[in-house]
Amino acid sequence: MSELWSNLSCGALGLKVEFDEAVELAAEFGFAAVExxxxxxxxLPQDQLATAGKRLGERGLRWGPAGLPVDLTADAARFASQLxxxxxxxxxLQAAGVDRTGTWIRPMHNELTYRRNFARYTERIALVDEILRGGNLRFGLEYVGPKTFWSTELYPFVHTLRETRELIAATGSKNVGIVLDTYHWYTSAETPDDLRSLRADEVVAVDVNDAxxxxxxxxxxxxxxCLPGTTGTIDVAxxxxxxxxxxxxGPVKVEPFxxxxxxxxxxxxxxxTAASLKAVL
Structure with missing residues (x-):
């Protein structure tokens, strides 16, 4: 059976805590990783980056994914600067031992049609991925499923698993994968069989929540x-x-808002959070 390892993301829980506190909380409540x-x-000084990763190892922890420090929807000048x-x-990230990163796909636009937005995303993902791939960082994209969100602007964009796979295929890179979230999977009316159509190496990270x-x-x-498994609305199992x-x-985290x-x-x-995640895992 494959290993799913729990990842504590304090930011995803709305918490502003220092790194050392996050590590202690993760260790105390049985998480396997810290974002x-x-x-x-x-x-940190350059010579302390590897030490940060070793400190995690000493507590029985590993690194979870990092957030991508590039906004794929930014204007051209800002995107170029971030790139x-x-x-x-x-x-x-590489020096510290982090091996994956990710961001989300904004599922609508008021000016760009689906085709124009698709072309822009494809180009920008490829540019970002070339750099991430060189640093041995896997790159995950998360689609956002709620209709209450993607229907609020003129042109809906990628908001399902199938569309996300099409977008990734258009980049031509095997380093780009998917960040799956139970909430977006549920709101997109997808099924376990949809997930079984994936290869394991297509999935970079996973989030679990309830509705x-x-x-x-x-x-x-x-x-x-809601915290995973608390309402039974989503088939987390x-x-x-x-x-x-x-x-x-790979990693599994909770992002309940x-x-x-x-x-x-x-x-x-x-x-x-730890109790809810342990219950569903």
Whole structure:
């Protein structure tokens, strides 16, 4: 059976904690990884980058993915500036031992038609991936499924698994893969069989969440979710079972955007998150 390893992302839980505290919380509550914080790593002297990774190992932890420090939707000048800075940031992540990064696909646009947006994304993904690939960093793209989000602008864009695979195929790179999220999978009306159509090496990272039971699928809001397994609205077991079937052996994190967690002490938020993640894994 493939190994799914729990990844603590304090940022995804709405928490602002220092790296050392995140490590202690992850170790205390049984996580296997801590999401890589490029901002923290960039502030370390070069000779301490490898040490940060060793400290994780000493606590029985590893690095989770880092966020991509490039905005694929930025205007041309900003995108060019971020792309120029990317090799230096990749070198930092590589020195620390981080091996994957990802970002999300904005599923609509008010000016660019689907075809024009597709062409722009394809070109920009390829440019970014060339640099990431050189630093041995896998690159994951996350589609965003809620209709309440992608229908708010004139031209809907990629918001399903099938479309994401088409976009990745257009880049021609085997280094680009998918960040899967139960919430987007559910709101896109996808099934475990859709996931079984994937190869394990197409999946870079996984997020698990649940949806509100008192809302229909097309009424779910992107930034208002629930901890995994708490409402039973999403078939988390079927989702994870399909990933095990294909042999996925990577990180799994929780990104609930939950109003119930907002304002709680960091330790309590992590404890509740760990309990929900352990229950579904």
């Amino acid at each position: 890589a914080d490029l901002g923290y790593l960039a502030g 120029a800075e990317l090799p230096g940031k990749v070198a930092i 509100h039971a008192d809302r229909e699928r097309d009424e779910q809001m992107d930034l208002d979710r 079927g989702f994870l079972g399909a990933l095990r079937d294909i042999g996925y052996d 939950s109003k119930e967690l907002k304002g709680l002490p960091a330790r309590e938020v992590v404890e509740k």
